[in-house]
Amino acid sequence: MQLSDYATLLADALTRNETIVLACTCSIRYSGRAESHLGRGDRVIVIKSDKAILVHQPTGNAPINYMKPDTSHTAVMDGSKLLLRSKNLPLKEFLDITIERVHFYNSHKLEDGQTIVVAGTEEDMSNMLYDNPEMIEEGFKPVSREEQTKYGFIDVFGTDKEGTLTIVECKRYCADLSAVTQLRRYVEKMMVSKGITKVRGILAAPKITENARKMLEDWGFEFKSVKPPKYLEEFDKKQSTLDGF
Amino acid sequence: MQLSDYATLLADALTRNETIVLACTCSIRYSGRAESHLGRGDRVIVIKSDKAILVHQPTGNAPINYMKPDTSHTAVMDGSKLLLRSKNLPLKEFLDITIERVHFYNSHKLEDGQTIVVAGTEEDMSNMLYDNPEMIEEGFKPVSREEQTKYGFIDVFGTDKEGTLTIVECKRYCADLSAVTQLRRYVEKMMVSKGITKVRGILAAPKITENARKMLEDWGFEFKSVKPPKYLEEFDKKQSTLDGF
DNA sequence: GGGGAGAGATGCCGC
DNA sequence: GCGGCATTTCTCCCC
Numbered sequence: 001m002q003l004s005d006y007a008t009l010l011a012d013a014l015t016r017n018e019t020i021v022l023a024c025t026c027s028i029r030y031s032g033r034a035e036s037h038l039g040r041g042d043r044v045i046v047i048k049s050d051k052a053i054l055v056h057q058p059t060g061n062a063p064i065n066y067m068k069p070d071t072s073h074t075a076v077m078d079g080s081k082l083l084l085r086s087k088n089l090p091l092k093e094f095l096d097i098t099i100e101r102v103h104f105y106n107s108h109k110l111e112d113g114q115t116i117v118v119a120g121t122e123e124d125m126s127n128m129l130y131d132n133p134e135m136i137e138e139g140f141k142p143v144s145r146e147e148q149t150k151y152g153f154i155d156v157f158g159t160d161k162e163g164t165l166t167i168v169e170c171k172r173y174c175a176d177l178s179a180v181t182q183l184r185r186y187v188e189k190m191m192v193s194k195g196i197t198k199v200r201g202i203l204a205a206p207k208i209t210e211n212a213r214k215m216l217e218d219w220g221f222e223f224k225s226v227k228p229p230k231y232l233e234e235f236d237k238k239q240s241t242l243d244g245f
Numbered sequence: 246m247q248l249s250d251y252a253t254l255l256a257d258a259l260t261r262n263e264t265i266v267l268a269c270t271c272s273i274r275y276s277g278r279a280e281s282h283l284g285r286g287d288r289v290i291v292i293k294s295d296k297a298i299l300v301h302q303p304t305g306n307a308p309i310n311y312m313k314p315d316t317s318h319t320a321v322m323d324g325s326k327l328l329l330r331s332k333n334l335p336l337k338e339f340l341d342i343t344i345e346r347v348h349f350y351n352s353h354k355l356e357d358g359q360t361i362v363v364a365g366t367e368e369d370m371s372n373m374l375y376d377n378p379e380m381i382e383e384g385f386k387p388v389s390r391e392e393q394t395k396y397g398f399i400d401v402f403g404t405d406k407e408g409t410l411t412i413v414e415c416k417r418y419c420a421d422l423s424a425v426t427q428l429r430r431y432v433e434k435m436m437v438s439k440g441i442t443k444v445r446g447i448l449a450a451p452k453i454t455e456n457a458r459k460m461l462e463d464w465g466f467e468f469k470s471v472k473p474p475k476y477l478e479e480f481d482k483k484q485s486t487l488d489g490f
Numbered sequence: 491g492g493g494g495a496g497a498g499a500t501g502c503c504g505c
Numbered sequence: 506g507c508g509g510c511a512t513t514t515c516t517c518c519c520c
Binding site: 060061062118120121122123148152153171172173182 | 509510511512513514515516
């Protein structure tokens with residue numbers, strides 16, 4: 001197979017909306033929201049049926065270059081090299097991949113109508129606290145959850161046993177400084193809006209950084225250690241045990 | 246090729262640290278930082294030489310499932326299906342892919358020592374302002390940039406023509422509420438630390454949301470419209486014109 | 491390794 | 506479309 005043959009294969013696969021995968025030696029240039037250049041090396045390129053493109057180096061999690069869906073792609077010979085040009089005019093983004101050698105190439109029509117189901121998100125966490133307010137503290141009465149108010153998007157909001165307005169901000173990971181400023185923003189807006197000086201702020205997360213805890217205490221807010229729920233956990237634990245994970 | 250043959254191919258390729266790509270019909274279960282399940286459909290699976298794994302649906306930008314580098318993978322027959330199990334014990338993460346059919350398979354040893362060069366980042370922007378302080382305002386004298394101080398990571402910091410301490414926070418995109426709270430945090434810490442009441446805060450970004458502008462003004466801070474630089478822009482514009490982009 | 495912050499962040503939902 | 510915010514965010518840098 002010569003490089004020019006791959007140009008034909010690519011053009012055919014693109015018109016048929018197939019998902020394309022190839023490994024190649026290439027160099028890359030990108031222009032759009034920023035500019036980037038990547039010298040010659042081996043990469044895996046994936047062009048999806050929705051015309052998104054991903055470029056992956058042989059290591060690392062994230063793609064080194066990419067273009068969003070609805071990008072147009074052309075493959076033409078440029079001297080002795082194969083030039084794969086991707087452009088997205090509405091987004092003013094351009095990607096040039098100069099391919100020197102193809103290690104392997106495949107394309108196939110792929111069908112997938114499934115949507116992923118995820119548990120253990122921050123929303124699950126705020127629902128758990130809404131349904132089990134004693135996890136925050138005795139006497140806490142939630143009145144709304146995950147609600148877009150004019151004060152902002154507050155996770156859980158209610159009153160404590162004294163009747164004091166209480167705002168709960170959930171984080172599924174270790175709470176940091178920005179989590180505290182986020183809570184602070186809600187509390188301040190609530191105080192101004194209601195014309196009151198006493199609103200409690202509670203940060204609910206599995207843990208909190210030392211600096212965040214300090215800022216939290218400086219502002220008279222509180223931390224409550226709470227883990228996000230994992231509804232599918234039992235299934236996987238059983239699986240793990242059975243199969244020697 | 247039978248499914249059991251792919252188990253052998255996978256095992257061989259994994260021991261040789263090859264990068265593996267396959268398209269298949271499969272269902273997926275993940276347990277780790279969260280839990281997820283994805284029903285049967287066609288996907289592209291990439292296992293990199295650093296033992297990271299990515300699972301992509303035929304559409305969309307982001308992987309639907311993935312595991313970080315240094316994950317261990319095994320492929321064994323489970324009845325009539327091929328079970329690809331990935332586990333990362335240090336991170337307590339597990340991924341099970343039950344494969345019913347393989348559409349294509351390839352593996353190859355890939356080599357890539359290149360590092361991407363990016364221009365137009367926030368760091369470029371703060372450097373531009375440091376070197377061209379008149380872009381902020383007449384008389385502004387920067388004294389540090391991109392510096393980790395005990396007040397936080399301040400982009401540009403200096404004095405205005407009156408000698409007043411001035412903190413500049415850069416955003417390469419549209420500045421939002423969190424950008425304002427970030428600036429506010431720096432200004433407040435600076436005031437406490439220096440024991441002064443007057444510190445100016447300037448938010449430099451291409452644009453700013455309406456709510457953020459309001460909060461900015463409420464706190465007596467200022468907005469300066471600045472675009473991030475694109476050093477490679479000329480090259481790409483020329484390329485685009487020449488090649489009919 | 492933890493903490494802090496940017497990213498070509500992406501993606502979702504709500505107005 | 507903008508806006509606000511979570512993400513199995515990821516990645517980098519610095520302490």
